Amino acid sequence: EPEVTQTPSHQVTQMGQEVILRCVPISNHLYFYWYRQILGQKVEFLVSFYNNEISEKSEIFDDQFSVERPDGSNFTLKIRSTKLEDSAMYFCASSDGEYNEQFFGPGTRLTVL
Amino acid sequence: SQQGEEDPQALSIQEGENATMNCSYKTSINNLQWYRQNSGRGLVHLILIRSNEREKHSGRLRVTLDTSKKSSSLLITASRAADTASYFCATDPVSGNTPLVFGKGTRLSVIA
Numbered sequence: 001e002p003e004v005t006q007t008p009s010h011q012v013t014q015m016g017q018e019v020i021l022r023c024v025p026i027s028n029h030l031y032f033y034w035y036r037q038i039l040g041q042k043v044e045f046l047v048s049f050y051n052n053e054i055s056e057k058s059e060i061f062d063d064q065f066s067v068e069r070p071d072g073s074n075f076t077l078k079i080r081s082t083k084l085e086d087s088a089m090y091f092c093a094s095s096d097g098e099y100n101e102q103f104f105g106p107g108t109r110l111t112v113l
Numbered sequence: 114s115q116q117g118e119e120d121p122q123a124l125s126i127q128e129g130e131n132a133t134m135n136c137s138y139k140t141s142i143n144n145l146q147w148y149r150q151n152s153g154r155g156l157v158h159l160i161l162i163r164s165n166e167r168e169k170h171s172g173r174l175r176v177t178l179d180t181s182k183k184s185s186s187l188l189i190t191a192s193r194a195a196d197t198a199s200y201f202c203a204t205d206p207v208s209g210n211t212p213l214v215f216g217k218g219t220r221l222s223v224i225a
Contacts, residue, residue, distance in 0.1 A: 031210050043156070043201065045212035056212060091156060093213075099144055099161060100205045102213055106155035 002026045004105035006092050012111045013082055021077045021108045023092030032075045033093040033102060034067065036060070043091065049075065082112045118216045119202055125222040132189040134219040136202030137182075143205040145178060145185050146213065150199045159187075159200075164207075194225040 005024045013019050025032050034046040047057040047067055054067065066078045075094075079086055089109050093102040119136050126132050136145070144163045148156040162169045162178045162185065169176045175188040189196055199220045203213035 033212065035212075042217050043203075043213075043215040045214070048210075048212055050210070055210075058212070089153070093156075095210065097210055099163060100210050100213075101144075101146065101158070101161045102203075103158050104148070104156040109153070 004092055004094055004103055006090075006105035006108050008108060009106065010109045010111070012113065015084055015112055016081050019079050019082055019110060021079075021090050021092075021110070023075045023077070023105055024073050025075055025092065025094030026096075026103060027073070029094035029096045029103075031055075031095040031097055031100075031102075032069070033095075034077045035091045035093060035104075036088040037091065037107075038088045046077070046090075079110075082110075084112050086110060087112045119200070119219045121219055122217065123220045123222070125224065126192055128192060128194055128223055128225050130192055132192050132196070132221055132223070134187045134200050134221070136185045136187070136216060138185075138202075138204045138214075139183065140204075141207045142180075143207045145176075146203045146205070147174075147176060147185075147187050148201045148203060148215075150201065150218070152198070156201070189221075192221075192223045194223050197221060197223045 007022045032049040037043045047061045048055045064080045068076050089107045091107045092105045095102045146161045147159040160171050162176050173190045178185045199218040201218040203215045
């Protein structure tokens with residue numbers, strides 16, 4: 001069964017460093033999302049992406065964040081200068097657009113020291 | 114106001130018993146989805162129920178949706194220790210392919 005994959009599974013970085021989180025959505029899906037979950041809290045929406053552009057973003061998704069689909073398979077989230085409060089589990093999700101059924105990857109646990 | 118609030122926050126049952134979790138929401142929705150999350154792991158999609166559906170089954174899972182009460186329930190029958198996880202409902206506001214709004218989840222513990 002097709003699934004969303006994410007790499008790395010765990011990333012440790014120093015405050016102020018740039019990180020890139022990678023996702024490979026399900027191959028025939030057209031809508032892509034990033035969410036994050038701070039430990040013990042709700043899953044929060046960051047950004048959605050369709051047709052090679054951002055379709056919606058939350059207030060969390062400030063100028064430090066960017067997304068890219070560099071080729072036909074990868075979907076990346078970049079955080080330019082990480083802060084301690086960026087420590088969270090980051091989930092990528094994708095949907096084929098029918099009923100907005102979103103399938104999530106296993107997540108990347110980002111730890112900012 | 115918060116969408117997708119689950120209750121109870123925590124539920125502990127014996128293996129073999131049924132587990133019922135509820136989700137309430139405040140605005141109109143296109144559909145509602147339930148997810149499972151094992152501790153510190155990814156979100157596993159369980160089931161989607163559309164706003165014009167009232168009940169849906171998948172294996173040992175039964176989901177109901179009452180749009181007049183803006184609520185949904187997830188029933189897991191004959192629970193197993195492996196069902197121990199957090200369960201989240203996520204609502205899809207009526208506008209299509211929009212971000213899902215998650216609740217805080219119900220933490221289910223199934224004791225063998």
